[in-house]
Amino acid sequence: MCDEKDDLNKKLTEKHLELEEKMENLEESLKIWTDAITELSEIEDAFKTSEKPEMRARRFWMLERILLNRFILRLNITQAKS
Amino acid sequence: MCFSQFELELESRSKFLTDTSIRLYTCSLFDDVALNRIREKEGISGKFNFVLVSKTLHHLRTDECVEEHECQEDEECCKYGLNEEYVFAKLLSLGERVIIYEPIKTDGDLDKTRGRGGNFTKKELLQVFKYLSENEKYKVRFIRPQIFDLDKTTLYRVESMLRQVDILCFYVEKNSNKS
Numbered sequence: 512m513c514d515e516k517d518d519l520n521k522k523l524t525e526k527h528l529e530l531e532e533k534m535e536n537l538e539e540s541l542k543i544w545t546d547a548i549t550e551l552s553e554i555e556d557a558f559k560t561s562e563k564p565e566m567r568a569r570r571f572w573m574l575e576r577i578l579l580n581r582f583i584l585r586l587n588i589t590q591a592k593s
Numbered sequence: 594m595c596f597s598q599f600e601l602e603l604e605s606r607s608k609f610l611t612d613t614s615i616r617l618y619t620c621s622l623f624d625d626v627a628l629n630r631i632r633e634k635e636g637i638s639g640k641f642n643f644v645l646v647s648k649t650l651h652h653l654r655t656d657e658c659v660e661e662h663e664c665q666e667d668e669e670c671c672k673y674g675l676n677e678e679y680v681f682a683k684l685l686s687l688g689e690r691v692i693i694y695e696p697i698k699t700d701g702d703l704d705k706t707r708g709r710g711g712n713f714t715k716k717e718l719l720q721v722f723k724y725l726s727e728n729e730k731y732k733v734r735f736i737r738p739q740i741f742d743l744d745k746t747t748l749y750r751v752e753s754m755l756r757q758v759d760i761l762c763f764y765v766e767k768n769s770n771k772s
Contacts, residue, residue, distance in 0.1 A: 547645070547694075551645075553762075554762045556737075556740065557690075
């Protein structure tokens with residue numbers, strides 16, 4: 512009975528250590544990604560694509576969607592005022 | 594309706610309005626099977642607009658030491674090379690534009706494992722830029738510390754630039770004028 516308990520404890524400890532290590536690795540990965548994303552503002556010029564018509568078109572599509580949101584927002588404001 | 598007056602404002606504000614989801618995967622860049630599995634899972638077909646290689650280019654070294662010494666078993670003093678042609682061909686197969694954001698070696702390399710990793714020295718980076726500038730199939734533009742296009746006529750600017758900074762950013766695209 513005591514041996515079984517010891518075995519179980521040992522297994523649980525091993526699993527705990529394994530998960531702890533996995534967690535540390537994931538935290539490290541997340542930190543790397545967070546740092547990389549934070550630094551994006553420093554290199555935003557690298558994402559300028561005005562010389563490429565096909566990418567420009569895609570950007571316009573995105574802008575159009577945003578403009579639509581803004582337009583709806585403005586309409587709501589107008590309605591509220593009246 | 595004219596949208597141009599709103600464009601600038603919308604462009605800057607779009608950073609805050611755009612929904613972004615991020616998923617983390619562990620996969621070697623050169624493991625085509627695993628990479629394709631991830632792309633399939635994410636529903637990605639064709640190329641990305643951008644591939645950002647953030648402080649990672651020095652991890653894409655080969656597995657052959659380029660130092661002129663007798664390699665020890667732990668390879669502590671070893672340094673693997675970089676196959677520029679292979680690496681940039683691979684990256685450009687994934688995206689239209691490959692953006693490299695890369696530190697330059699200062700004292701100590703915390704992420705060096707055997708001969709892999711370890712930030713590039715100025716000499717190594719100069720070799721990379723020499724290769725890129727001599728190949729007309731690439732279009733290369735420096736972004737940081739200064740913006741200029743790299744080619745044979747501007748290569749001379751790189752050496753002095755590398756002496757002054759500890760990190761740089763440039764991008765590489767396929768030159769549409771050359772095959």
